[in-house]
Amino acid sequence: GGIITQTPKFLIGQEGQKLTLKCQQNFNHDTMYWYRQDSGKGLRLIYYSITENDLQKGDLSEGYDASREKKSSFSLTVTSAQKNEMAVFLCASSINWGVNYAEQFFGPGTRLTVL
C-alpha cells in the first residue's frame, strides 16, 4: 500500500499571485498527474510526468508550470491566479502503462480560492 499527500489542503491567494501546490507519493510509482476539478466539468488533466524530470502537457496546461525534481514528488505552480477562481486540484500517481492497467491513485486534493 501507499499514500499520496497534497499540501496545502486549502490555498487562498490574491489575483495575479504565483501559487505552488505540492504532491508526494510513497507508492514508488513512475507516473504522476495533476488534474483540475471544477464543478460540472469533471477532471481535466493539467500536467503529467512519466519519470523524474519529465514533464508532459495535458489539455489544460496554459497558466500552469510543473516540476518533477524527484520520483516521489510533483509540484504544480499557478503562474498568475485568476480573480474569483475556485477549483480543487487533484494529484494522482500510477505505475508505468506497460506494466498494468495503470490504475491511478488520487490524493485528497488542494482547494484553491482566489480573492
Added chain:
Amino acid sequence: GQQVKQSSPSLTVQEGGILILNCDYENDMFDYFAWYKKYPDNSPTLLISVRSNVDKREDGRFTVFLNKSGKHFSLHITASQPEDTAVYLCAAGYTGYQNFYFGKGTSLTVIP
C-alpha cells in the same frame, strides 16, 4: 472537444434496483476503459476497468460492457445499495500514451 462524455449528470434509483451508467468516447485508439467512484469530499478511487481485448468484465455487482464499434462503454450495477450513492466518473486512455481522459461524472442516488 471532449474525449469522454457522460450523458446523464444524475440518476436516482430505488434500493435493490438495477442501473446503467453510460459513457461515450471519441478516440478509437482508446484501449483501456475505467469507472472511478467518488464520494463527497473524497478523492476518486478505481471501481472497475477493462481492456479493449474483452467486451465485458464482471466484479461482483459491477459489470463493465464495452462496445468498441459504437465507441461506448457502460457500467451496470445490480442490487443497488444506499452506499452506492456517489459520483461515477468514466475514463479512457490508450497504451503508450499516459494521458487519461475523464468524463464529467454522473451523480447517483440510491434511495433506501
